[in-house]
Amino acid sequence: MRTTRKKGLGWLTGAVVLAGIFLLPFFSTAADFPTKPITLIVPWPAGGSTDVVLRTLAEGASKYLGQPVVVENKPGGGGTVGPATMAATAKPDGYTISQIPISVFRYPWMMKTTYDPLKDFTYIIHLTGYTFGVVVRKDAPWKTFDELVAYAKANPGKVTYATPGAGTSLHTTMEMIALKKGFKWTQVPMKGSAETVPAVLGGHVMATADSSSWAPHVDSGDLRLLVTWGVKRTKRWPNVPTLKELGYGIISNSPFGLAGPKGMDPKVVKILHDAFKKAMDEPAFQKALDKFDMEMYYMNTEQYNKFVKEIYDDEKEIVEKLGLAKK
Numbered sequence: 001m002r003t004t005r006k007k008g009l010g011w012l013t014g015a016v017v018l019a020g021i022f023l024l025p026f027f028s029t030a031a032d033f034p035t036k037p038i039t040l041i042v043p044w045p046a047g048g049s050t051d052v053v054l055r056t057l058a059e060g061a062s063k064y065l066g067q068p069v070v071v072e073n074k075p076g077g078g079g080t081v082g083p084a085t086m087a088a089t090a091k092p093d094g095y096t097i098s099q100i101p102i103s104v105f106r107y108p109w110m111m112k113t114t115y116d117p118l119k120d121f122t123y124i125i126h127l128t129g130y131t132f133g134v135v136v137r138k139d140a141p142w143k144t145f146d147e148l149v150a151y152a153k154a155n156p157g158k159v160t161y162a163t164p165g166a167g168t169s170l171h172t173t174m175e176m177i178a179l180k181k182g183f184k185w186t187q188v189p190m191k192g193s194a195e196t197v198p199a200v201l202g203g204h205v206m207a208t209a210d211s212s213s214w215a216p217h218v219d220s221g222d223l224r225l226l227v228t229w230g231v232k233r234t235k236r237w238p239n240v241p242t243l244k245e246l247g248y249g250i251i252s253n254s255p256f257g258l259a260g261p262k263g264m265d266p267k268v269v270k271i272l273h274d275a276f277k278k279a280m281d282e283p284a285f286q287k288a289l290d291k292f293d294m295e296m297y298y299m300n301t302e303q304y305n306k307f308v309k310e311i312y313d314d315e316k317e318i319v320e321k322l323g324l325a326k327k
Contacts, residue, residue: 007202014279030267033094034067038272040258041098043082044164045075048193049130049292050256051214054099056288057127060279065271075191078165083259084113087120092263094272097124102254103168105308106315110167110324123266123308125273126257126299127280128289130211132170132229133240134161135200137221140207145227145246145317148207153183160186161207162196167324170209170252173229175322177248197223211254229253236293255297255311273301 040058044050051073051202058069074082079101090096100135105117115121134145142148152159163170166189178185188205190196193213200208201222208214217223218237233242244252258276262268279285280298289296299307319325 014149016033026053030265031272033271034065036095037068037070038065038094039096040069040071041082041096042071043074043076043079043085043099043101044192045194046073047213048164049294050099050101050193053128053288053292053294055287056285057276057279060282060285061272061275064275064278073098076165078107078168078171078189079198080104080107080113083121084115087115087261090261092122092261092265094260094264094268097258097260097272099255099256100259100310101168102315103165106169106172106310106319107167109316109319109326111326117312118309120262121259122262122269123257123259123304124269124301126255126297126304126307127254127276128294128297129253131210131234131293132252132254133214134174134207134209134226135214135223136207136226137200137203138224140224141226142226145241146241148226149177149181149183152178153181153187156184157186159207160188160205161209162188162190162199162205163209164192164196164211164277165189169252170211172318172322172324173243173250173252174209175324176250176318177243179322180248180250212294215292234293241324255307257299269301 025108040054042051052288055071062069074085080103082099083098086096086098100121107113108117136142136148142151161174163174165171166187168311171187171189174187190199193210196208196210197214197217199205201217214223218225227243227246228234228237228240229243229250231251233240241243280296
């Protein structure tokens, strides 16, 4: 009987040691993080305003993390394909994170999605928002936004405008304008700014509603900026009115931040938060924001989590007003 007991204890001790070997990497992850490159998913094509700004931020954060932050472009679904793929497939170890555009909170109200924005992400840090506006070619007949709207009203469905995707803030805001003024125009959804700007320059659409990737072409005179969508006029184009000024009662800037899959270790979240916050404070990041007339909109992890719940409810109201809610 004594021999049997010793064998039993020996088996148990071996099992405990073996379990410890397998669990050791799990428990040491937070302390050692990061030990390899981190992937930052940018859910838009390369070359657009979001891509340029986040590449600059990734480069800055790499210095503080001691590992490269590698940008992976995964466009599609109005900016939701990248975050949805991460939520479904990435381990919650901090090595895969993504930009979270506002469409992530809007799409679940419009259609069936593979993710729940309140349950399937670990929110890390909020970064900034966009300067949105509507541009037309320099030879377009419309000198003001009101002239474009008047033409659209007189020619239902004839005005075509490009956006970075159906269901994005650009799409919903343009449709909100049409709803308020009682007319229809036609959206041409694309995958991001790298496509929307060439579309209007090439005459494939009459206008583009997008973030300020159009800025260099406005400054060169190839495109005409008719209106911006912020709280006040931009520093860069002070002569261009806002939607609010023109009486539409709309402000739209699509704030965004970074998140990982659900279930991340809070210690890893803090390491990532602190590194990206330091990168936000670097002159290079501010210069990138200035290039696209974007403003810093920092929130820490706790503030961002609270904001997510608020914005999710706000998006439900917008979708219902536009008649876009899923059946």
